[in-house]
Amino acid sequence: MYTDETLNCTDCNAAFTFSAGEQEFFAAKGFTNKPNRCPDCRAARKSQRSAGGGGGGSYGGGGGYGGGRPQREMFQATCSACGKVAEVPFQPRGDKPVYCRDCFSQRQSSYR
Structure with a gap:
């Protein structure tokens, strides 16, 4: 059984709620870490990555096409x-x- 948890965002330091429903979803997906960012900062980071911005990710690359990868020499x-x-x-x-x-x-x- 999950209960709502209050966490602090690593980007903006705002307190946010990691709801029981979100915890259940994370567990179903096999995620073991709690979120580090509030929903607003997560959305901002996701849109930055999908626009070809910064990296992150467990293998050193970002999400989306070309996310964080240097331009390949031709x-x-x-x-x-x-x-x-x-x-x-x-x-x-x-x-x-x-x-x-x-x-x-x-x-x-x-x-x-």
Whole structure:
């Protein structure tokens, strides 16, 4: 049985209630830690992350697309199939073929 708990937000230091219903939800999801932020600060942090802002998360990355990750370095290469200039997220070594997006997609779909 759960009872409402009063906690202090680590961001704004305001007191907030961690309700019995929220505790039950956390337990059902397997969460073992209590929330550190009040609902307002949680919502602000979530919107900041979904807009490509700061990190967090248990694996060093943030939520959402590109959340907190540095921009990946891209390299220029010549497509081995069509000869067009392509940008790839790795340094081509010359010992394996490199394909532009269109040729790569075409090759991938032919394997399925």
